[in-house]
Amino acid sequence: MSANRQDDGGEGVLPTVVVSGVSMRYHVPSTDARRAEVPAGVGGLVRRLLGRPPLVPVDALNPLSLVAEHGEAIGIVGRNGSGKSTLMRLISGQSNPTAGAVYASSVPVMLGVNAALVPELSGDHNIILGCLAMGMTRPEIDEKFASIVDLSGLGKAIHLPMRSYSSGMSSRLRFAIAASVDPEILLIDEALNTGDAQFRERSKERMNELRASAGSVFLVSHSLGTIREMCTRALWLDEGDLLMDGDPAAVTAAYLDYTRHLTKGNLDSAAALREEARSTLVVTEIEAQAPGRRKA
């Protein structure tokens, strides 16, 4: 299988995002006592005495390196829990990696959907606050305010406190705020597709505008059609491992094949496909050059 990206020389690379040996491991409380790490020494004993559940390590992302170049739109596919969102959060700076580092040519902007910002403040106050937090000035905000409200489609609800919003409404507002800047590096999380039809249409329009002007785009989506249509490169993540990195058509086809085998219950053949993809992957390694030694 030659779908995986082959060596293209690595010369004259103009990186916008460099993910260097990044991994992520969470420690979360688990009710499953058998899976828990055997707590060593006093710490574990104290935890048990205090009645706190044991912690289990979860490897959300195994060590991963990749370089995104200017003009690339990178789609990320994978099952739930494959590490897609973790990778996005690491690139956007919403989490810090357990190991490794992410470098970027400018601050990436994530269009995602989290909960409310400041629940007790009204929507319009949250818009101004969010824009100020992103470093915009008051005149800039005044200029964009109407278009943000318009994009959010909240109408009169914009004057109500955010804690009264439905989850769809607050995610729309968040999207509208984040989409108001013109970022060089843009991260888009799939969950956007939760809005109603009218909002989906508007947000798609705005996203296309942003994509056109952005230097690099990362897009997480379960819609393989969107990935094929919008991206110039695709990654397939599974259980924290990078399996494929290459042409969107080939990557989405392989991923689709894999999920079909899983759905039918052919676990063995699915595992074989996974192994095949993984074994043909050309692993990227970042060699950090000391400043000054770089070839022009």
Add this chain to the structure above:
Amino acid sequence: MADDGQEEQETRESAGVRVIPVSTRGLLRIGARPGFLDYLKQIWDHRAFIVYDARARVSSGNRRDRLGSAWMILNPVLNGLTFYLIFGLLLNTSRGIPNFIGYLVIGVFLFQISARAITNGARSVQANKAVIQAFNFPRATLPISVNVREILASVPVLITMLILILIFPPVEDITWRWFLILPALFLQAVFNLGVGLILARMISRINDITHLLSFALRVWMYASAVFFSYERFIDHEVLLTIVQLNPLFNVLDIVRDCVLYATLPSWGSWGVLSAWAFGSLILGMVFFWKAEESYVRE
């Protein structure tokens, strides 16, 4: 943990390794902590954010209560009344204190301002996780904005305090010394911010400290001569020095001297208070900045 990952990568079967030489020059590391002076500059660049956040939250703070913002004043008034009943009438700690009501009002109102500012400043990082994870901005702006909010909220409280002092006999004259309470309150606010910054970092790591904070504040209140005169109770010399070095005690002492007793506060009080204020601010800023990368974690 990094070692585990390394091993796995070595045993991993793959079609090969593509080494990409990358110069990190001109790239910024995501989530990296800037230098201290850059950090201060970033905070200054976000001043509009700080002021907006502070003002927006002053008005929304008591929206759930029927009496709304009136609670900002009712709270210390009721507090003062409680202390007056217990300490003034029942325990009679007022003996020997001229104008005990004025003494008590100043103590309770000013202590409450510090207690609120420090508690809210300490919780500011923990309480704003959603905003921290949504946007990239210098995190110290959160405790700063909370303290600005507390300063704005304390203006009506202070006016009430002075009105109460003027209403209840013995009536005090308004002299030029009353203006001296402004620098004292400024130093108090600076001190609150410094302590808030230190606690905000600690609480972002160990949430349990919030439980200890209310006890620490209570001890601090009793050690600040809020509703009794310390001279009556403390004979021990070391203990007396400790009380006199207490920053809040010095705030109360300065304000009482100016407003109630028509005397000029001593230079020693100003010196101790300034040292606490700026010492804690500098320590707090550096301490908070050191952990800048960690606040985003859950």
